[in-house]
Amino acid sequence: MPYIRTNENELNIPIRELGVPMYYQRLQMVLAALFVAFLLIACEKDKPELGDADISILYTNDEHGWIEETDFANGAAKLMGKWKDAEAYTEGDGFLILSGGDNWTGPAISTWFKGESTTEVMNAMNYSASTIGNHEFDFTVTGLKDRIDQATFPYLSANIRLTGTDSIPEFIQPYIILDVNDIQVGIVGLTTTSASYSAFPAFVEDFDFIAYDEALESIVPKIWDGGAELILCIAHICYREMVDLAPTAQALGISMIGGGHCNELISEMYSDDLALIEGGWQMANYARLDISFNRDDVSVTQMSATNGANQNSVADPEIASIVSLWHSATEQALGEIIGYTSAEIPRNSNQMHNLVTDSWLAIYTEADIAITNSGGIRQAIAAGDISKGDIVGVLPFDNRIFEIQLTGSEVVNCLGGDLIMGGMTSVGGYRHLDGTPLKMDSIYSVLTTDYLYIQDATNFHLYDSDPYDTGMNYHQPTVDYIASLNTGASNPLNNYLDDEPRR
Numbered sequence: 001m002p003y004i005r006t007n008e009n010e011l012n013i014p015i016r017e018l019g020v021p022m023y024y025q026r027l028q029m030v031l032a033a034l035f036v037a038f039l040l041i042a043c044e045k046d047k048p049e050l051g052d053a054d055i056s057i058l059y060t061n062d063e064h065g066w067i068e069e070t071d072f073a074n075g076a077a078k079l080m081g082k083w084k085d086a087e088a089y090t091e092g093d094g095f096l097i098l099s100g101g102d103n104w105t106g107p108a109i110s111t112w113f114k115g116e117s118t119t120e121v122m123n124a125m126n127y128s129a130s131t132i133g134n135h136e137f138d139f140t141v142t143g144l145k146d147r148i149d150q151a152t153f154p155y156l157s158a159n160i161r162l163t164g165t166d167s168i169p170e171f172i173q174p175y176i177i178l179d180v181n182d183i184q185v186g187i188v189g190l191t192t193t194s195a196s197y198s199a200f201p202a203f204v205e206d207f208d209f210i211a212y213d214e215a216l217e218s219i220v221p222k223i224w225d226g227g228a229e230l231i232l233c234i235a236h237i238c239y240r241e242m243v244d245l246a247p248t249a250q251a252l253g254i255s256m257i258g259g260g261h262c263n264e265l266i267s268e269m270y271s272d273d274l275a276l277i278e279g280g281w282q283m284a285n286y287a288r289l290d291i292s293f294n295r296d297d298v299s300v301t302q303m304s305a306t307n308g309a310n311q312n313s314v315a316d317p318e319i320a321s322i323v324s325l326w327h328s329a330t331e332q333a334l335g336e337i338i339g340y341t342s343a344e345i346p347r348n349s350n351q352m353h354n355l356v357t358d359s360w361l362a363i364y365t366e367a368d369i370a371i372t373n374s375g376g377i378r379q380a381i382a383a384g385d386i387s388k389g390d391i392v393g394v395l396p397f398d399n400r401i402f403e404i405q406l407t408g409s410e411v412v413n414c415l416g417g418d419l420i421m422g423g424m425t426s427v428g429g430y431r432h433l434d435g436t437p438l439k440m441d442s443i444y445s446v447l448t449t450d451y452l453y454i455q456d457a458t459n460f461h462l463y464d465s466d467p468y469d470t471g472m473n474y475h476q477p478t479v480d481y482i483a484s485l486n487t488g489a490s491n492p493l494n495n496y497l498d499d500e501p502r503r
């Protein structure tokens, strides 16, 4: 407990040196003892004081492109401000900034640019490594390679193999060894094994995502052999999986598992020698792990984990200026023309309802049914050129698409109110659009919004308590679908639309 010992010395020395009467000496000693007791409580026994640790890790995950300040998350510039002010972050100086993956796919400022803006901001924030999450594949493998080339830090994963082989794809680095405060720190990445279906399947069809323990057992000995003195694992996996992996990590001498994917806040000592951390998401929170290291024994002597919130800070000016440039670029990009319609598509029309729900299923091909609310559609598409900004105006909310699993009868029990549907109709019985009846006992993959999921009126949350957050704004598939049709004056969008009522 170096912190406590230091303060005991500071308090004892003046008492000995002053030579004051015994009464005052005793009073001082009592006060000193009270002060030490207060410090013990205030500092939560055994927790290294900021600055005492040899390595301090600042950790985020599931940033999902929320680099800009919004109503519900304060963005990258204020996060860096918070780290500098409240966490005493200084570049170098034993600090290591790491990410648990899913850096992008979220708001337009990130998504229009296929994550480029997020990676630029993370470069400026001096991240040392990110793991590869499922969303790193959202803009195809080429898109991921572009970000890897752009990043000044590596994207790591030790459990991705070329399908049917034991080969790690050439563009993927499983681990890195960094010198941090004269300690050789090995960092190994892991990608959720759900990536084979939680990423767009076509984008990951060339890869197998092998078991986490198998991957670590094959790679970690090489990291030790490569000269690492301490090993950290950054993993795009949920808490439950982190706990399952902990015994393997302990056996391999790994000191930390950082998580991701489930957007959890975790700062837990699984044991004296293994910390589990995760930093929430959207850069709204983070985790911190302080590690004290004995260079003589080459061993960790103490660790302490906490979580923090990106609140009450002043924006870092360098990061703020980068975000502001991307904000302007986003406004310009939204003016891009993506299609053409020769007639207005009215707001509350069958054409509009079917366009929105059909576009979700066209882009998110593994889902069977799409359900959203007509109230989430806010304006018509005017005749003429269609810009991205027009579609953002039609579907303007920061709603994300959730994927849930429902039986046919549960789907039926969710419908009603202003809900509209794709992949099925309720006209003339509950049927798929090819006429085959919905099977009441079969499980269907259903898309809806995070907004509707939590509404008491919809029942979605009653039937599937574990929704998958695609991280995709609800207007994104409609933009992508319209753009993919390459419409024009001779081939207008309205020619593609289904005008049949589905309810």
Ligand SMILES: [Zn+2]
Pocket: 102, 133, 134, 135, 192, 236, 260, 261, 262
């Ligand atoms: Zn994920």
